[in-house]
Amino acid sequence: MATTAALTALSEEERLVRDNVYEFADREIRQLVREMDEHAKIPRPLIDKLFALGVMGIEIPERYGGGGASFFHAVLAVEALSRVDPSIAVLVDVQNTLVVNAFLRWGTDEQKQVYLPRLASASVGAYALSEAGSGSDAFAMASRAARHAGGEWVLNGRKLWITNALEADVFLVFANADPAAGHRGVTAFVVERGTIGLTVGKKEDKIRASSTCELILEDCRVPAANVLGEAGKGYKVAIETLNEGRIGIGAQMIGLARGALDHAIKYTREREQFGKPIASFQAVQHQIARAATELEAARLLVYNAARLRDAGQPFLTEAAMCKIFASEVAERITSLAVNLYGGYGFVKDYPVEKLYRDAKIGQIYEGTSNLQLQTIAKQLLG
Numbered sequence: 374m375a376t377t378a379a380l381t382a383l384s385e386e387e388r389l390v391r392d393n394v395y396e397f398a399d400r401e402i403r404q405l406v407r408e409m410d411e412h413a414k415i416p417r418p419l420i421d422k423l424f425a426l427g428v429m430g431i432e433i434p435e436r437y438g439g440g441g442a443s444f445f446h447a448v449l450a451v452e453a454l455s456r457v458d459p460s461i462a463v464l465v466d467v468q469n470t471l472v473v474n475a476f477l478r479w480g481t482d483e484q485k486q487v488y489l490p491r492l493a494s495a496s497v498g499a500y501a502l503s504e505a506g507s508g509s510d511a512f513a514m515a516s517r518a519a520r521h522a523g524g525e526w527v528l529n530g531r532k533l534w535i536t537n538a539l540e541a542d543v544f545l546v547f548a549n550a551d552p553a554a555g556h557r558g559v560t561a562f563v564v565e566r567g568t569i570g571l572t573v574g575k576k577e578d579k580i581r582a583s584s585t586c587e588l589i590l591e592d593c594r595v596p597a598a599n600v601l602g603e604a605g606k607g608y609k610v611a612i613e614t615l616n617e618g619r620i621g622i623g624a625q626m627i628g629l630a631r632g633a634l635d636h637a638i639k640y641t642r643e644r645e646q647f648g649k650p651i652a653s654f655q656a657v658q659h660q661i662a663r664a665a666t667e668l669e670a671a672r673l674l675v676y677n678a679a680r681l682r683d684a685g686q687p688f689l690t691e692a693a694m695c696k697i698f699a700s701e702v703a704e705r706i707t708s709l710a711v712n713l714y715g716g717y718g719f720v721k722d723y724p725v726e727k728l729y730r731d732a733k734i735g736q737i738y739e740g741t742s743n744l745q746l747q748t749i750a751k752q753l754l755g
């Protein structure tokens with residue numbers, strides 16, 4: 374485990390970034406949250422505004438049209454968006470911490486020149502690793518890649534649970550090119566929407582605006598130049614990006630917990646029972662104080678993991694810790710917010726039941742809590 378002192382305080386510039394993104398979310402997103410949740414769709418004009426704001430390519434170097442900022446900035450943006458709507462936060466999170474990150478780390482100069490300007494300005498990305506039979510055991514995937522004459526690859530298989538699939542133009546798709554080699558056959562491919570043989574399948578019905586779909590590959594032909602990294606090194610692409618992605622999930626969770634706490638504080642000051650605001654009851658005050666304390670602890674874990682990553686120091690254990698802790702705190706705080714709203718907390722007219730639903734996913738995607746505990750235990754016990 375890294376022993377560097379935690380550098381968790383925000384600089385003036387970082388605070389400004391976070392506040393600007395939050396102000397945008399408050400102004401442009403908040404009014405749409407209920408409608409997006411009901412229609413399970415993010416309107417394209419809103420995605421265009423996210424590109425214009427610069428949050429879709431935060432770490433992309435300026436020479437490719439991106440923000441040229443750090444991973445930590447991406448984490449701050451995801452946190453700020455999630456405070457208003459976790460569905461938008463996950464779209465931005467997958468774009469930055471998984472897709473853009475994979476290109477920055479593994480892309481050839483040519484791939485960077487082609488894809489990074491697009492990802493910074495108009496193209497949404499998706500990351501397609503999971504399948505029906507392979508979730509936690511991701512490299513047991515059944516999708517196959519076969520190399521044909523001329524170097525072209527032909528992909529076949531079905532991916533499941535692919536975030537952003539409905540909106541995406543650029544898909545990172547993992548398939549095994551040499552099953553006999555096990556995980557060392559896994560290869561990452563860049564597949565563009567519109568490629569013959571690539572179909573976005575069934576959209577999961579999970580009452581959230583963020584799209585999660587099946588991705589079908591049927592004799593999907595991909596040029597040799599679209600291998601990301603090397604053939605057989607896809608498992609490294611996946612592991613390295615997901616290690617960082619987990620910090621993004623932590624950011625989603627602290628953002629939505631903060632949103633739920635904001636609502637709970639406002640409501641308990643307004644709602645009167647027994648002739649006074651319910652915030653005047655000490656039991657309620659203590660519940661809110663405990664929630665704020667837990668949230669601060671989770672935030673420090675998330676910021677610390679992101680800072681370590683930017684400093685080039687080991688962060689694997691810290692990333693696992695921040696994901697598991699922040700997602701559990703988010704579940705507890707959103708649950709408390711529902712309780713503090715009483716019966717109103719249980720209905721869709723008020724915002725907290727949605728945040729309670731949204732919190733649950735933090736313990737599942739990009740590695741379940743059990744898998745995070747496994748990572749931490751391995752570090753401690755060998």
Ligand SMILES: Cc1cc2nc3c(=O)[nH]c(=O)nc-3n(C[C@H](O)[C@H](O)[C@H](O)COP(=O)(O)OP(=O)(O)OC[C@H]3O[C@@H](n4cnc5c(N)ncnc54)[C@H](O)[C@@H]3O)c2cc1C
Pocket residue numbers: 467500501502503505506507508509510533534535536537585734737738739740741742743744
């Ligand atoms: C809304 C949503 C969005 C998603 N987005 C994406 C995406 O964009 N791209 C993508 O590739 N995938 C995505 N996923 C898939 C997600 O990463 C997987 O669902 C997750 O990794 C768990 O896999 P699984 O669902 O197959 O569960 P399983 O792996 O079957 O796990 C079921 C249970 O068994 C436990 N378990 C499994 N193995 C072990 C073990 N060795 N030790 C202890 N316990 C274990 C798990 O902790 C869990 O509790 C998404 C999923 C959802 C629901």
